[in-house]
Amino acid sequence: MLTVDADGERLGLTVGSVVSLSLEPPLVGVSVNRQAAMHELLRRAGGFALSLLAGDQEAVAQHFARGVPPLAHWHGVASREGAAGAPLLEGALGWLECRLAAEHETGDHTLFVGDVVSVERGRDGPALVHVGQGYVSL
Numbered sequence: 001m002l003t004v005d006a007d008g009e010r011l012g013l014t015v016g017s018v019v020s021l022s023l024e025p026p027l028v029g030v031s032v033n034r035q036a037a038m039h040e041l042l043r044r045a046g047g048f049a050l051s052l053l054a055g056d057q058e059a060v061a062q063h064f065a066r067g068v069p070p071l072a073h074w075h076g077v078a079s080r081e082g083a084a085g086a087p088l089l090e091g092a093l094g095w096l097e098c099r100l101a102a103e104h105e106t107g108d109h110t111l112f113v114g115d116v117v118s119v120e121r122g123r124d125g126p127a128l129v130h131v132g133q134g135y136v137s138l
Helices: 037-045 058-065
Strands: 002-006 009-013 019-023 026-033 047-052 079-081 087-089 094-106 109-121 128-131 134-137
Touching: 002 037, 002 087, 009 037, 009 058, 009 087, 026 037, 026 047, 026 094, 037 047, 037 094, 047 087, 047 109, 058 128, 058 134
Parallel strands: none
Antiparallel strands: 002 009, 002 047, 019 026, 026 109, 047 094, 079 087, 094 109, 128 134
């Protein structure tokens, strides 16, 4: 789950994958459609957070994948503010907070590269993974 906060404007988006790009320095990548509301907000925020969802958090993943209207976007979703300001979803397996390091246009998406500035371990348990047309717990 990708989240940002740009001057109080918070947004979350379920992403299909997070890519480990480098161990030294620690870099990760996420791809966002250039038409998505998240695209420009992430640029403005200058960073993002990733909440690694647990196997029992499918409802949260579906909530943020549906494009919920702004007024209902965070309704009923337990979160806390990360050190860099982006929301961290409660109950996750872990969290990464990143500073935007680079961006690369890739077709109709942009690959955003995050310099990992904070890592926090969450609860133990299986991870939520999107496979085919649904979610599984691994």
